[in-house]
Amino acid sequence: MRADAFLDQVRERGEYGTREEADRASRTVLALLGAHLVGEVRSELAARLPESFSIILLNPLQASEPLSAERFVRATAAWIEGATEKTAAWDVGAVLSVAADAAGEELTRRILLQLPPGYDILFGHPQH
Template sequence: MRYEEFLARVRERGEYGSPDEAREVTRAVLEVLAQRITPDEVADLASQMPGDLGPMLTDSGVPRAEGFGIEEFHQRVAERTGARPRTAVWDASAVLTTVADAVSGGEVDQVLSQLPSSYAPLFGRPDLAD
């Protein structure tokens, strides 16, 4: 998947008004995801992401994974986007289901193995949630 196609899918799924809005939401979600998974997994995921999306993950500079739950994930996305946490659920899902489309299934499984099962629906994998 190309970078432009990725952002177009995020824009469509999130019903954003512009490519810039889709890009900013994508950046926010990827930055928070990079805080939650190990640096090695961040690098692995970034290597499969199209265009400028890899650096959105790797430039966070977080030395180790932080152990926060899904509510904190949404709160952090909301803080970055200026939205409510409920809107951040929508934003995270728009971006992370597109991530799941853009990278290999094995890579998605590796990312999900580092997260509580409550994250699985954000990646379009509701069958893996508790």
């Protein structure tokens, strides 16, 4: 997927006014996600994202512990200037749902297996 197509999808789902807003949300969310994924799963997702975002995913800050879905949203809010938990949840959902589309069902399932419960909703793939 090309970067402009990825950002256009994030912009549409997040209802952002500019591509820059979509880019900021994408970089923040993918950096935080990269800190929680390991091994082949992280590499495979990176291979399906635009290069500028795959680099962010592959070179994350190190997480000292896995964040629950709720704490992931709070961490996103802390990294985006002016964000609230409500707007950060919107940002996370927009970015992760586009990433899930790029990943496909099988890889998304494997990603969710590496994450604490609750991330399925953030990816737009609620588990029954």
